[in-house]
Amino acid sequence: MIYLIMFLVMGMIGYAIGNQKGRPVEGFFAGLLLGVIGLIFIALRKPRIKCPECGGWIEKGIAYCNHCKAAFDQQLAANGILKKKEAS
Numbered sequence: 668m669i670y671l672i673m674f675l676v677m678g679m680i681g682y683a684i685g686n687q688k689g690r691p692v693e694g695f696f697a698g699l700l701l702g703v704i705g706l707i708f709i710a711l712r713k714p715r716i717k718c719p720e721c722g723g724w725i726e727k728g729i730a731y732c733n734h735c736k737a738a739f740d741q742q743l744a745a746n747g748i749l750k751k752k753e754a755s
């Protein structure tokens with residue numbers, strides 16, 4: 668029983684770390700199945716942010732959505748903000 672609680676706690680911690688990186692489900696299962704190793708794994712994963720155009724996940728720092736082909740401002744994207752590129 669105590670093991671079950673420990674696994675769930677690991678899953679919750681994984682969820683919390685993963686949630687900050689846009690990977691809550693991945694974090695939960697990494698913590699649940701791999702324990703401390705899973706937590707390190709999820710902590711090292713690249714953060715993701717949601718595309719404001721289509722809602723697809725994009726790795727942070729990339730100013731281009733490979734789901735809907737939207738292009739974003741490069742400098743803002745590096746800081747984790749996706750703003751559609753102004754046509755110049």
Ligand SMILES: [Zn+2]
Nearest residue numbers: 718721732735
């Ligand atoms: Zn998109």
